[in-house]
Amino acid sequence: DAGVIQSPRHEVTEMGQEVTLRCKPISGHNSLFWYRQTMMRGLELLIYFNNNVPIDDSGMPEDRFSAKMPNASFSTLKIQPSEPRDSAVYFCASSLAGTEKLFFGSGTQLSVL
Amino acid sequence: SQQGEEDPQALSIQEGENATMNCSYKTSINNLQWYRQNSGRGLVHLILIRSNEREKHSGRLRVTLDTSKKSSSLLITASRAADTASYFCATDAAGTYKYIFGTGTRLKVLA
Numbered sequence: 001d002a003g004v005i006q007s008p009r010h011e012v013t014e015m016g017q018e019v020t021l022r023c024k025p026i027s028g029h030n031s032l033f034w035y036r037q038t039m040m041r042g043l044e045l046l047i048y049f050n051n052n053v054p055i056d057d058s059g060m061p062e063d064r065f066s067a068k069m070p071n072a073s074f075s076t077l078k079i080q081p082s083e084p085r086d087s088a089v090y091f092c093a094s095s096l097a098g099t100e101k102l103f104f105g106s107g108t109q110l111s112v113l
Numbered sequence: 114s115q116q117g118e119e120d121p122q123a124l125s126i127q128e129g130e131n132a133t134m135n136c137s138y139k140t141s142i143n144n145l146q147w148y149r150q151n152s153g154r155g156l157v158h159l160i161l162i163r164s165n166e167r168e169k170h171s172g173r174l175r176v177t178l179d180t181s182k183k184s185s186s187l188l189i190t191a192s193r194a195a196d197t198a199s200y201f202c203a204t205d206a207a208g209t210y211k212y213i214f215g216t217g218t219r220l221k222v223l224a
Contacts, residue, residue, distance in 0.1 A: 004155075031210060043156075043201065043214040056211055091155055100144055100205065102212060104155030 006092050006105035014113050018080040021108045024073055025094030033102065034067055034077050035091040043091075049075065050097070082112045117202045117215025125221045132189040134218040136202030137182075145178055146203045147187050150217070156201065159187075194224045 005024040013019055025032050033048040047057040052069045060067070064083070069075040079086055089109050093102040117138045126132050136145070144163045148156040162169045162178045162185065169176045175188040189196055202215045 033212065035214075042216050045211065045213060048211060050210065056209070093156075095210075097210070100146070100161060100210070100212075101158045102146075102148075102156070102203070104157070106155050 004092055004094050004103050004105035006090075006108050008108060009106065010109045010111075012111045012113065013082055015083055016081045017112075018078065019082045019086075019110060019112075021077040021090050021092075021110070023075045023077070023092030023105060025075070025092070026103055027073065029094035029096050029103070030072065031095045031097055032069060032075050033093040033095075034075070035093065036088045037091060037107070038088045046077070079110075082110075084112045086110060087112050117204055117213065119200070119202060119215045119218045121218060122216070123219040123221070125223065126192055128192060128194055128222055128224050130192055130222075132192050132196070132220055132222070134187045134200050134220070136185045136187070136215050138185075138202070138204045138215075139183065140204075140206050142180075142204045142206065144205060145176075145185050146212070147174075147176060147185075148201045148203060148214070150199045150201065152198075156214075159200075189220075192220075192222045194222050196220060197222045 007022045034046040036044045046059045047067045049069045067077045089107045091107045093104045095102050117136050119136050146161045147159045150156045160171045162176050173190045178185045199217045199219050201217045203212045
C-alpha cells in the first residue's frame with residue numbers, strides 16, 4: 001500500500017488566497033484526521049471523520065477553515081481566505097477503527113505570505 | 114489545549130546509552146501511544162499501551178503506564194544515531210477516537 005498521500009507537498013500563497021489541501025487515506029481505513037503542527041502550538045487536532053462523517057471539528061480554528069470527506073478515499077482541508085498565521089505543516093492521518101494506530105502522511109508545508 | 118505533556122523537551126545522549134522520556138496527561142484514557150517524527154516527515158507509530166496494561170516491550174522500546182499518576186514513560190535502550198528524532202505521546206479521551214498529541218521530546222543521539 002502507498003500509505004497516506006497528501007498533496008501538495010509544499011504550498012506558498014499570498015494572504016487572502018484560497019488554499020486547498022488534499023488527502024488520500026489508506027484503502028480500507030475508515031477514520032481520517034487532520035492535524036496542524038507549528039513550533040508554538042505543537043500538533044493540534046483540527047477535525048476527524050469516521051466513515052466519512054465529521055465527528056469532532058472543535059479544533060478548527062475559525063470559520064475560514066473547512067474540511068470535507070466526500071468519499072472514503074478522499075478528503076480536503078480548505079482555508080479561505082488564508083492568513084500568515086495559518087503557516088504550518090498540515091498532516092492527514094488515517095486509521096482502521098478498532099486498531100487505534102494512526103498512519104500519517106508526509107504533510108503539506110503551507111506558507112502564507 | 115493539549116492532553117499530553119512530555120519531558121524533557123530536549124535530550125542529548127551518547128550512542129549506546131539509554132534514553133527515557135516521560136508523558137503526563139489530564140483525563141482518563143483508553144490507551145496511550147508513542148510516535149516518532151524524523152525532521153520534515155510525518156509521525157510513525159511506535160507502540161500502544163492500553164489503560165489496563167502497566168508495561169509493554171517492543172524491541173529496544175519499553176513503555177510503562179501509571180494511570181493513577183496519569184503518566185507514561187518511553188525507554189529506548191542502547192540508543193543509536195538513527196534514533197535521533199522527536200518523540201510524542203498520544204492519548205484518546207476515554208470513549209472517543211480523538212487522539213491528542215503531547216508537546217514532544219527532541220532526542221539527539223551522538224555518534
